[in-house]
Amino acid sequence: MDVIAHPRTYERATETVIYLRSQLPDVLQNPRVAIVCGSGLGGLADTIEDEPKVALPYENVPNMPRSTVVGHAGKFVFGLVGPKKLPVVLLVGRAHFYEGHSMDLVTFATRVCKVLGVETMLVTNAAGGLNQQYAVGDIMCLNDHLNLPGFVGMHPLRGPNIEEFGVRFPPLSDAYDLELRKLTHQAWRKLGLHKQKRRLHEGVYAFLAGPTYETRAECRMLRSFGADVVGMSTVPEIVVARHSGMRVLAFSLVTNCAVLEAGPRGDDEAVQAMSKDELTAFLSKGKANHEEVLEAGREAAKDMQALVKQILCDYAEL
Template sequence: MDDDLTSPSTYKRASETAENILKDLPEQLRAPKVGIVCGSGLGGLAEAIEDEPKVEVPYKGIPNFPQSTVQGHAGKLVFGLIGPAKTPVVLLVGRAHFYEGHSMELVTFATRLCRMLGVEVMIVTNAAGGLNPEYNVGDIVCLNDHLYLAGMVGVNPLRGPNDESIGVRFPPLSDAYDLELRRRAHIAWRKLELDSSRGKLHEGVYAFASGPTYETRAECRMLRGFGADLVGMSTVPEIVVARHSGMRVLAFSLVTNRAVLEPGLRGDDPLVQGMSAGGLAEFLSKGKANHEEVLEEGRKAARDMQGLVKEIVGDLYAN
């Protein structure tokens, strides 16, 4: 694929891929109104759709589509219906990440595809580290803004020639996270009475880090100082492309670990001098993130996230 991330050939490939998929779908699934991206450990969101009709399309069989190599990402599109209004939706169970070696064009190709399929609303989910000390593991955060440091220095999916038929050259992002959809999210949360010992619903700012390394203590403090409540390795490039394409956006982060903000002990600290090697290792391991824990917390909270998304979509198209 070429390096021009918004070149006409990108749109042509997305259009060709959409046509290839749609021809094999039953009539009632050919015009999905909502696209739902399932983040790490959140593939259970696919259970929110009706059992019939349902069509699953593995990524490996889709022309031009990037392949995810990450554990916990099944890699398939799921077409089905949600809610009393039988709203047609498409779920992206798994996503491509920049850290896997994909270009930003490929990372956001699925979002372009959703636009070509006719999607009006993108609901994007992810697993993230909590920077805000008020967040606990298992909490869900409705995103209301983001920090895209990589994008500010050139790693932006809109770099390159722009097709005005898709979106404007300089799209504003001050309204990236749809306020009316966020209002619906809070109403749905209260209606379902999900606020419990298992987790709470917050609103916050997500910081994109390219990964695949988790952030250092100093990086976490820097991001928190910049105003970030969460940090993760996805979502923001998809949001940028979704808004450029004219789709409305609602995004949720599941807090799967609490980032370590306090500085580590210095090597010349008297406390360190008296520690055994085992004690030093135990101290450094406190709060350390790992992917297995991310997936486990995703599985635990999947039911709440599933119910929340189902309620929002059902209410959105009820009339």
């Protein structure tokens, strides 16, 4: 698969922005914040005001890749948030590398946001919890990441540098904006969310290419590397956002707890007397599935929407 950036990426992004602005009233033409809605989190579109609001399906937008994943609607939603009427654009659904898209297409919407004039990207995802202190439904604010596909060349900045966006060798040690993370914890307490069962963490996101969920051995390896959650998105977008000079805030919703213990051996005494159905149930304990991801997203939607809206309202005051 070709992972080299398309030589006309800047021109294509500009074409896309020209189309988007042709569909928007003046007040929505220059969003300050872009919000990427991960699996099951499309309800974040409810954080914006009812009017003015413009939804544009990706299928009608020039150059945009199509998402084929359940839980990803595939549309831009432009609107205003809060008393300061902060202009934002939501990306309800994203393209994933595992769908067969090139890294250039996976990150194309991020490039479009830069050309639109977006200054901050707020990125969300559904992820598996590796840290055993995390529970299903908890939210993790990213403060670092592991880009495993990037180690072997599946990197969104591979190829000739696109000077219109950024420098050849962008640093990532400051990828996750500290002021915005500070704002997040303040918003969490301001809303009283610290008094309930769901917890807010900070930690490290491990990005894998997917689409399979991880094996037990892979989960143990990732945890030993310092990863707190694992998923199949977000990092390429963050790399490109930082290359483009945008500020980044990112959240993972913990939708399942990864299985870290080693699987049973075929010669274990405990399994010798088990029937086929019992063996299947024994091995399947803790197995992840996409329906579980979507359900956890639905359960956490109210808190995620409240948190994001409060952060955006506070951000408008900066």
